[in-house]
Amino acid sequence: MVPSEVAIMLKLRDKSIYSDGKAAPVALLDWYDIGREILLVMERPIPCEDLFHYIDTKGGTLQEEEAKIIMTQLIHTAIDLEDRNIFHQDIKTDNILIQSHSNTPQARLIDFGVSCLAEKDSILRGFSGTPINAPPEAFKGFCSPGSTTVWQLGVVLYETLHYRGDFSTMDFLEGDLMIDSELSEGKKSSFS
Template structure:
């Protein structure tokens, strides 16, 4: 069994306590929710805006064909269940506050329609993804504004790590920024590639955004949750502070340009996240204590 499959097998134990059940039929979904315009979707996933009929609460509605579900875990009733559902149920079961209080958006409802799954997710309003937020701010953010976002993002990633959840694809497009207050608030979306992983779990098959692949995947052909998530913190920060996208191969070839006006603490934080050697990465806990975020 491959290492990443071992990590997923462990996840059925980690998720033990959750109740896996059929979410209902199509008529139930249509009786509860109205689906509106297309929001976006990666790969086989299509996501639509919508609202809950009873209170017109905004929701995001994700359609996932059953024959294209990449990662499943085994639930208590021995059925194979979408790991995204298992993870979001775990987050909901262990939430410290009401819906909307945590960084990951909440799973509100889900429906198994036989040929597809429908996930009904919290949709913060007003909000834009970080990529669009950066674009709207002129293509890069001032360092102080980037710091506000990174501090929340590191805290959110550490919260997931503490629950043995590895998102695997934290990037600007998967980070929502709530813009309804003076201080932008970070929310994490799209757990479609996520998995359960313990501290020393090793993954060999890469899931994520190809241009953000951590360097160890090229040389060692394996990666771990902690160092990879820290690497992704660096990728997000780089794209927040520079015009243009981050590309691992360009970085490894030393062709990626860095902003020379960054403060020493900020540049140190960025360099620590983007080190080539995973063993030299700080932990997420270390990042929380870094002088740049203090």
Template sequence: MDQDSAKQTKTRGSPALSGGHESCNTPVQEVTVGKRKSRTDDEGANREKKRRLDIKDTELEVCQEVTVAEFEAKYQQQYMLGAGGCGSVFAGFRRKDYHPVAIKHIPKDQVYCKHQDDTGREISIEVAVMMRLQEEKSGSVGASAPISLLDWYDLGQELILVLERPVPAVDLYEYILANKGPLPEEEAKIILRQLVKAAVHLQDNEIFHRDIKVENILIETGSDVPRVRLIDFGLSCFTKQETLKGVFYGTRWHAPPEWRRSRQYSAGPTTVWQMGVVLFQTLHPGEPFKTSSFLKNLLPISETLSEKCQDFMRVCLTQDPKERPSLKQIRLHPWLN
């Protein structure tokens, strides 16, 4: 999904995020193994139709309508950027200064993971994670790899997130397609170096993205060096890197071997596996990566790559999670340095 993100809060104030626990109510064995793209601009902009809220309480209905009006007064929604298992994303802009934004609509029944803050209120984990990241940012919007949350609205039947939208930018999936072949190894190294740094940053904040893949990595293309931005935290959670998880959230094709064997996985080793998957797809475009195919040696690592690059990929894709290096260890790998 070609999504973007942004900074700040919602109309009712920010929950305290220092504590709380993850509450994932709906198991999702696979949320988007690919992408569903929207129509192109030439086919016309996809404008959202106003949604009628089926609410019996009159006072609540008035409150919801005021919130919708507040959103529409502040932002102009334009064409669809993409859609997937966790909602639809539209391009847009902030009316007061024409600042580009991405507007993500998430039906409440597609808010798979929630977080309970210190007040006991349940909010979307995507909002909670992005607000925690925003709290610890020292710079302005766009200063770190994760896309920033600018605003959010709980409309009862759906959640609307207003996110930073870097321009120009394209997701890594499209970036690779535009290259019409594997990226040059040196360019892949630039991307992976930034991606590993971003993953370490999330780990330091006890955040597990759970679905890092080429479709969820945005590449800013406005300079000579591509810049990595991480998007779509809808399946993420707060966790210690070694805590075992018993329900898999993310892209089934990319599930680590330990999930296939024991139906358990943890944040640190899984994220390292995902670094290997992203690098593999960056340098071996064409057939989609599937863990099952890789384990059967049906997806060999290209011998045309440098020895250091091949070694980096192999260690990330080590089958045994206990033998797989940590994020901080792969950050020191000779190929990246």
């Protein structure tokens, strides 16, 4: 038996996912089954930091143009994962690395630990990602790969454009989160 995270990472070895314009997953180099644990040997892009800390180093929010570059890469990758029937389940700023070796940030998706194989329109019982970012339907005991991925990308967008924008689905559902009034009209409509 191959653990699901390893199987998914092996499925992602296809070079087409590493093309420009995508937030390519960090590559699995090797893996070892050492009894009760699995040891993964992963690529380590240098220099890089997770998107959460990257936003913090930029003063707590990103400029709209930079957020657009990162989000475009994430969207292309989400589409590619969906085409491969891979449901990440935990897309968040902590699980996105930003390589800063050039003027244009390069996003890299990490942590496939709760990912699974599922078709985009399937309905899954429960939700395995980070609870604070869970899609609204997760509170009813189910989720769907397509809509959950879109929700999580929206959470990432919110957190990139809002100063100290820690998103909470419950706060959103209760109407306690507001869209920054200084965002351009195009960006505001992304949240509608």
